[in-house]
Amino acid sequence: MGYSAPRGTHDILPTESHRWRSLERAFEDLVSLYGYAEIRTPAFEDTELFVRTSGDTSEVVTKQMYTFEDKGGRSITLKPEGTAPAVRAYLEHGLGQQGAVTRLWYATPIFRYERPQKGRYRQAHQVGLELIGSESPAADCEVIEITVRFYEALGIRGLRVLVNSLGREETRARYRAVLLDHARPYLETLEPDVRSRYERNPLRILDSKDPEAIAAMADAPRVLDYLEEASKAHFDALRGLLDEAGIEYVVAPEVVRGLDYYTDTVFEVQSTSLGAQSALCGGGRYDNLIHEIGGPRTPSVGVAMGVERALMVQEAEGVDVAAPTPRAFLVSATPEARAEVRALARSLRAAGLACIIDLDGRSMKSQLKAADRSGAPIAVLIGTDELAARTATVRDLRTSTQKSVPRDSVVEEVRRA
Numbered sequence: 351m352g353y354s355a356p357r358g359t360h361d362i363l364p365t366e367s368h369r370w371r372s373l374e375r376a377f378e379d380l381v382s383l384y385g386y387a388e389i390r391t392p393a394f395e396d397t398e399l400f401v402r403t404s405g406d407t408s409e410v411v412t413k414q415m416y417t418f419e420d421k422g423g424r425s426i427t428l429k430p431e432g433t434a435p436a437v438r439a440y441l442e443h444g445l446g447q448q449g450a451v452t453r454l455w456y457a458t459p460i461f462r463y464e465r466p467q468k469g470r471y472r473q474a475h476q477v478g479l480e481l482i483g484s485e486s487p488a489a490d491c492e493v494i495e496i497t498v499r500f501y502e503a504l505g506i507r508g509l510r511v512l513v514n515s516l517g518r519e520e521t522r523a524r525y526r527a528v529l530l531d532h533a534r535p536y537l538e539t540l541e542p543d544v545r546s547r548y549e550r551n552p553l554r555i556l557d558s559k560d561p562e563a564i565a566a567m568a569d570a571p572r573v574l575d576y577l578e579e580a581s582k583a584h585f586d587a588l589r590g591l592l593d594e595a596g597i598e599y600v601v602a603p604e605v606v607r608g609l610d611y612y613t614d615t616v617f618e619v620q621s622t623s624l625g626a627q628s629a630l631c632g633g634g635r636y637d638n639l640i641h642e643i644g645g646p647r648t649p650s651v652g653v654a655m656g657v658e659r660a661l662m663v664q665e666a667e668g669v670d671v672a673a674p675t676p677r678a679f680l681v682s683a684t685p686e687a688r689a690e691v692r693a694l695a696r697s698l699r700a701a702g703l704a705c706i707i708d709l710d711g712r713s714m715k716s717q718l719k720a721a722d723r724s725g726a727p728i729a730v731l732i733g734t735d736e737l738a739a740r741t742a743t744v745r746d747l748r749t750s751t752q753k754s755v756p757r758d759s760v761v762e763e764v765r766r767a
């Protein structure tokens with residue numbers, strides 16, 4: 351019996367890794383335009399960091415964390431999300447001194463003990479942003495705008511942007527009471543999981559996928575009707591800025607997000623091309639988080655985008671991502687030509703041109719077959735005649751035509767192919 355990848359994880363094979371690279375490059379290129387710099391944090395953190403920040407009633411903390419004791423007796427957790435580690439590092443290294451606005455991006459695996467299915471994994475990957483130190487709705491708008499531009503850059507078309515505001519402590523407390531009153535008569539009909547949300551965090555009944563819960567909450571009072579003045583003004587300003595940026599969105603009171611640290615703005619982007627698992631990303635404002643882990647009050651906003659989901663949508667929408675191919679496959683027609691082929695490969699690579707050579711002294715026929723499979727547009731053949739005449743035969747693999755060129759102009763010939 352051989353080994354296989356652990357349940358809920360997946361290998362990213364050479365046939366698909368170029369899609370990942372292309373997505374990561376598009377993300378980095380885009381966010382650099384807005385002045386974001388990369389932060390890399392460890393794969394694991396002290397468990398307490400996540401319990402403290404995600405909230406001890408959140409689904410992630412109660413059910414999904416990969417937590418273990420290390421050999422030194424510390425409780426360690428593989429990171430289930432990227433924000434808490436990023437702000438922990440921000441604080442630890444004093445990145446935001448003198449009240450400056452700090453813009454960070456990350457690309458990271460996340461680990462959650464979930465029920466695996468298509469689009470839901472135990473090791474998933476996210477790219478994300480943290481915009482730390484601004485309370486302006488312009489910050490919320492910047493993060494939402496980058497998110498939308500990112501999906502556009504990936505060629506994704508069917509986007510639905512959902513925004514909501516959860517207000518602050520006062521709103522939460524008032525709204526919590528209202529929700530409890532609303533949901534109480536339905537409790538008997540709800541699944542145990544939803545009922546436990548009622549007890550732990552009633553806000554989360556709103557984003558349950560259970561049909562009974564959806565029906566029960568359809569006419570629930572909306573959090574937006576309970577916002578404090580400042581939150582209401584913030585949300586109105588954000589909406590104005592989104593309009594100004596030409597971003598289409600809908601106000602969606604059911605978007606409450608799974609992690610407890612959000613204040614005021616929350617948002618999600620969904621794909622209209624995926625059925626289940628249509629959530630592409632989630633984000634929002636987290637003005638209390640940094641204070642919660644021992645720092646000064648620092649208004650912040652961020653987003654985390656699922657890499658697998660974005661790739662799934664690209665595929666569902668038929669977005670073509672070209673795989674990188676070598677520029678040439680070099681064929682040695684005789685054993686004597688091999689040294690010359692190696693020398694040619696060296697000069698091509700020095701010129702930044704990717705090429706592949708045969709390593710095993712295979713027959714010319716099998717080298718040409720490999721050349722065809724490699725995806726290279728041309729093969730360059732060197733045999734006895736070419737050696738003697740200091741030439742090479744350049745074969746166009748798409749048209750099966752060939753010509754002889756001087757050895758000295760092969761690099762230029764490959765560059766043009």
Ligand code: AMP
Pocket residue numbers: 431462464469470471472473474475476608629630631632633654655656657658659
């Ligand atoms: P969250 O950190 O839960 O707000 O998730 C943000 C985004 O990450 C989601 O919208 C998904 O696209 C993606 N995501 C979260 N958890 C998983 C998972 N277990 N498997 C695949 N993608 C995930």
